[in-house]
Amino acid sequence: MSELVRPWQRKDLLGLEDLRVEEIRLILDTAETMKEILQRPIRKVPILRGKTVVNLFFEPSTRTSASFELAAKRLSADTLNLSAKTSSVQKGETLLDTVKNLEAMKLDVLIMRSPSSGAPHFLAKRLAAGVINAGDGSHEHPTQGLLDLLTLRERFSNMAGIRVLIVGDVAHSRVARSGIWGLTKLGARVSVCGPPTLLPLEVERLGVQVYTDLDKALRETQVVYVLRLQMERQARNLIPSLREYARLFGINRERLKRAKRDVIIMHPGPINRGIELDPDVADGPWSVILEQVTNGVAVRMAVLYLLCGGEAVSA
Amino acid sequence: MPERFLLTGGRVIDPESGRDGEADLLIQGNRIIKVGNIRKTLVKSAQIVKAKGLLIAPGLVDMHTHLREPGREDEETIQSGSRAAARGGFTAVCCMPNTEPPLDDQAKIRLIYERGTPYARVFPIGAVSKGREGQELTEVGDLFRAGAVALSDDGSPVANAELMRRALEYTRLFGLPVVDHCEEPTLFADGVMNEGFVSTRLGLRGIPNASEEVLVSRDLHLAALTGGRLHLAHLSAGGSVSLLRDAKRQGLPVTGEVTPHHLTLTDEALLSFDTNAKVNPPLRAQGDLEALRAGLADDTIDVIATDHAPHSVVEKEAEFDLAPFGMVGLETALGLVLTELVHPGRLGLIPALRAMSLNPCRILKLPFGRLMEGGPADLVCIDLNKTWLVNPDQFASKSRNTPFAGRRLKGKAVHTLVDGSFALRDSRLDGS
Amino acid sequence: MPSDEKAQVMDARTLDRVLSRIAHEILEHSKGCPDLALIGIRTRGAYLAERLAKKIRGVESLALPVGVLDITLYRDDLSSVAHQPVVKPTQLPFDVQGKIIVLVDDVLFTGRTVRAAIDAILDFGRPRAIQLAVLVDRGHRELPIRADYVGKVVPTTQGEEVRVRLSETDGMDQVSIEDLKSK
Numbered sequence: 001m002s003e004l005v006r007p008w009q010r011k012d013l014l015g016l017e018d019l020r021v022e023e024i025r026l027i028l029d030t031a032e033t034m035k036e037i038l039q040r041p042i043r044k045v046p047i048l049r050g051k052t053v054v055n056l057f058f059e060p061s062t063r064t065s066a067s068f069e070l071a072a073k074r075l076s077a078d079t080l081n082l083s084a085k086t087s088s089v090q091k092g093e094t095l096l097d098t099v100k101n102l103e104a105m106k107l108d109v110l111i112m113r114s115p116s117s118g119a120p121h122f123l124a125k126r127l128a129a130g131v132i133n134a135g136d137g138s139h140e141h142p143t144q145g146l147l148d149l150l151t152l153r154e155r156f157s158n159m160a161g162i163r164v165l166i167v168g169d170v171a172h173s174r175v176a177r178s179g180i181w182g183l184t185k186l187g188a189r190v191s192v193c194g195p196p197t198l199l200p201l202e203v204e205r206l207g208v209q210v211y212t213d214l215d216k217a218l219r220e221t222q223v224v225y226v227l228r229l230q231m232e233r234q235a236r237n238l239i240p241s242l243r244e245y246a247r248l249f250g251i252n253r254e255r256l257k258r259a260k261r262d263v264i265i266m267h268p269g270p271i272n273r274g275i276e277l278d279p280d281v282a283d284g285p286w287s288v289i290l291e292q293v294t295n296g297v298a299v300r301m302a303v304l305y306l307l308c309g310g311e312a313v314s315a
Numbered sequence: 316m317p318e319r320f321l322l323t324g325g326r327v328i329d330p331e332s333g334r335d336g337e338a339d340l341l342i343q344g345n346r347i348i349k350v351g352n353i354r355k356t357l358v359k360s361a362q363i364v365k366a367k368g369l370l371i372a373p374g375l376v377d378m379h380t381h382l383r384e385p386g387r388e389d390e391e392t393i394q395s396g397s398r399a400a401a402r403g404g405f406t407a408v409c410c411m412p413n414t415e416p417p418l419d420d421q422a423k424i425r426l427i428y429e430r431g432t433p434y435a436r437v438f439p440i441g442a443v444s445k446g447r448e449g450q451e452l453t454e455v456g457d458l459f460r461a462g463a464v465a466l467s468d469d470g471s472p473v474a475n476a477e478l479m480r481r482a483l484e485y486t487r488l489f490g491l492p493v494v495d496h497c498e499e500p501t502l503f504a505d506g507v508m509n510e511g512f513v514s515t516r517l518g519l520r521g522i523p524n525a526s527e528e529v530l531v532s533r534d535l536h537l538a539a540l541t542g543g544r545l546h547l548a549h550l551s552a553g554g555s556v557s558l559l560r561d562a563k564r565q566g567l568p569v570t571g572e573v574t575p576h577h578l579t580l581t582d583e584a585l586l587s588f589d590t591n592a593k594v595n596p597p598l599r600a601q602g603d604l605e606a607l608r609a610g611l612a613d614d615t616i617d618v619i620a621t622d623h624a625p626h627s628v629v630e631k632e633a634e635f636d637l638a639p640f641g642m643v644g645l646e647t648a649l650g651l652v653l654t655e656l657v658h659p660g661r662l663g664l665i666p667a668l669r670a671m672s673l674n675p676c677r678i679l680k681l682p683f684g685r686l687m688e689g690g691p692a693d694l695v696c697i698d699l700n701k702t703w704l705v706n707p708d709q710f711a712s713k714s715r716n717t718p719f720a721g722r723r724l725k726g727k728a729v730h731t732l733v734d735g736s737f738a739l740r741d742s743r744l745d746g747s
Numbered sequence: 748m749p750s751d752e753k754a755q756v757m758d759a760r761t762l763d764r765v766l767s768r769i770a771h772e773i774l775e776h777s778k779g780c781p782d783l784a785l786i787g788i789r790t791r792g793a794y795l796a797e798r799l800a801k802k803i804r805g806v807e808s809l810a811l812p813v814g815v816l817d818i819t820l821y822r823d824d825l826s827s828v829a830h831q832p833v834v835k836p837t838q839l840p841f842d843v844q845g846k847i848i849v850l851v852d853d854v855l856f857t858g859r860t861v862r863a864a865i866d867a868i869l870d871f872g873r874p875r876a877i878q879l880a881v882l883v884d885r886g887h888r889e890l891p892i893r894a895d896y897v898g899k900v901v902p903t904t905q906g907e908e909v910r911v912r913l914s915e916t917d918g919m920d921q922v923s924i925e926d927l928k929s930k
Contacts, residue, residue: 029833030833036837036838046820047821094629116637117518117519119634122588136518139517200515201521202512203515206515
């Protein structure tokens with residue numbers, strides 16, 4: 001039976017908050033096809049030949065920018081990496097100047113990561129090219145959210161009612177926010193757990209249950225999503241010490257005894273081993289962390305493909 | 316022979332005396348000669364200005380404006396700010412001292428007066444502390460003698476409680492109010508918007524209501540302790556209104572102020588990351604907005620002031636985190652108050668006008684804000700029903716940073732008279 | 748019957764006979780070669796390939812490997828993505844190396860789909876040869892592509908469309924000419 005799906009119509013992918021369920025499903029279904037390409041002897045298709053994809057990263061990241069670069073190359077696009085170690089203003093060039101330079105390059109897709117929430121939206125409004133948000137401040141990281149959903153969908157074919165627990169610095173986590181949007185839209189039951197200082201105000205209004213007691217939260221959950229402790233973004237006095245955090249909120253073998261036997265562990269990477277996650281759990285049988293990475297390339301291929309083709313309408 | 320104007324057939328309102336009715340108004344030189352039924356034939360050589368369908372009220376007075384002169388003349392000057400004021404129906408503005416260098420000595424206070432223009436009166440507010448550094452008291456006597464109408468470190472709070480206490484005590488010598496920008500610096504930290512559900516959604520660092528309420532509470536205690544005249548600038552949090560209400564009930568001579576944007580917008584205006592809505596204090600939640608409106612309606616809050624804060628396009632068109640705080644307001648204030656409060660019946664016309672003219676003048680002891688025979692001819696003629704679209708490209712201000720671009724408003728100043736001369740006539744700024 | 752159908756080219760029985768003939772032709776041509784494999788182009792080409800394989804099994808008890816090819820990612824016009832179903836995976840459960848591949852599609856028109864299919868297959872390995880079997884050849888080639896096995900040649904104009912319906916996808920077997928629906 002041929003299923004004609006409404007084609008992708010957005011110029012940009014800035015977050016999961018505004019996506020409809022069928023848009024999320026379209027990306028995930030397309031990503032599954034992309035996974036097949038990654039199994040072939042020649043891991044490349046010509047569909048984006050002649051398209052220019054630019055990585056603009058204002059925050060250090062090897063894994064995400066490498067994942068996007070690989071995804072673009074697998075689709076035969078030309079790639080370019082522009083990274084700035086410091087904020088554009090410190091360099092003397094404003095974001096607006098950067099926009100003008102980018103326009104002149106005639107690129108097709110811009111992938112942007114910034115420490116400022118809303119920076120990709122700023123670019124998306126001003127560029128004809130499609131903009132993919134690779135992480136903006138503490139706001140969203142949509143491709144991470146999507147690859148996590150793909151990973152879960154492979155484990156649980158029906159996401160409805162699946163109990164997912166997000167542990168850690170939710171307040172500063174764009175991964176948590178995108179995750180919450182994506183999971184709740186697909187019908188999962190999401191909880192968050194962390195010290196009160198790291199849970200944002202009114203977070204329950206996002207449709208999640210809130211715990212501060214990790215052991216209680218672990219009892220019923222099927223998936224534990226461990227957040228990286230954001231040391232670079234943290235201000236003082238949000239936690240007294242790493243040691244105390246690890247003791248109260250770290251996921252280790254001992255703690256997992258209180259969880260269900262077939263619980264699965266996820267983490268967006270990179271892991272602070274021994275702090276939020278113990279190495280033997282990260283490398284153990286519960287972990288699907290490596291699957292997340294593989295799915296990352298496939299999801300990013302899907303997003304690049306959908307953004308470049310179709311009747312894109314400006315956001 | 317001084318110039319004479321006869322304004323005929325307008326609805327003349329004076330919030331102080333309670334006058335509200337159709338009357339003619341004769342102006343000679345810089346005084347109002349007569350208000351009442353004036354037969355044109357009896358008045359020789361007066362220019363007749365038909366004011367039928369217009370409201371004639373005392374010129375508006377903004378006690379909280381930022382003119383960026385000296386230091387950032389690219390953003391605003393005393394002249395451009397005065398022109399913006401006239402366009403908005405203001406005959407007088409009080410400019411805050413956070414210029415570069417700050418207005419912290421008599422020479423700089425005098426400079427402001429020297430650079431005044433016929434478009435609007437400009438009264439400088441002097442700094443509380445030298446350099447606005449929050450450490451040492453300025454030479455208040457000198458500032459007063461040079462013409463400062465109040466003291467403030469606005470832009471910043473007076474964070475040091477001991478300094479705030481001494482400022483409130485010392486200014487009693489001169490009857491000067493101390494205007495505090497209530498913000499607890501460590502709670503404010505690196506916040507960029509109200510802390511609430513919207514900041515949670517946007518992943519932007521939040522500024523809790525407590526940041527303002529803590530300082531409001533502190534200042535009220537200090538006002539009670541010292542007997543000084545405290546004025547709370549641009550209140551934004553519901554809790555601040557409650558604290559002020561209680562203080563007034565106890566008879567404290569403290570006053571408070573709110574901006575048109577805090578009466579009109581909530582933090583949801585930031586969902587599109589519009590930097591023009593990034594202000595300090597931030598736009599807060601619906602509950603706070605309603606508490607502010609209620610505070611105005613029951614006279615807890617005395618003044619509507621704009622906190623007009625011009626910023627260059629280059630600085631505002633940036634990542635949300637990096638953009639400076641502030642929006643312009645002189646040219647939209649009256650329109651917003653009429654459209655959002657008066658027309659829908661949330662605030663009476665006379666209380667609104669009182670909050671924008673008489674009350675600021677009472678607090679600052681300025682001889683304006685009143686319309687009476689023999690009084691100064693500082694007037695605004697308002698067309699209550701004129702609809703217009705906010706177009707920043709038409710602003711007289713040098714800056715364009717407003718979140719209200721494209722908004723349809725109902726009610727506008729059509730004429731503004733300062734010292735008996737038209738600064739704004741038929742919605743056009745007088746060229747001379 | 749849809750109102751814009753102009754002529755029926757094949758009914759169910761004709762379609763079945765045509766497929767039988769093609770199956771025989773393939774066997775005849777290949778002289779019973781053991782390196783034969785069928786690859787159907789999604790969506791209807793894949794079902795036709797399955798039917799051909801079944802017929803061949805019936806005639807010579809030969810179980811030919813059958814694969815499914817999705818050529819969406821090899822097309823030369825990205826804008827067509829908007830009107831396509833979701834891109835599906837390609838499934839080739841055999842090694843193409845050294846094989847004689849018979850590509851199967853429902854309608855041969857400009858030849859661009861077949862060109863994309865050839866590119867896709869070559870990314871999987873080096874077949875000995877690629878041949879093409881189509882149910883209908885409607886003319887108007889834009890590339891130098893020709894079919895080795897043709898069910899029926901159906902001349903058409905640019906304003907017409909050859910509509911193939913198969914019971915697996917459309918509930919009935921039929922080939923008809925219709926006017927191109929204006930979008």
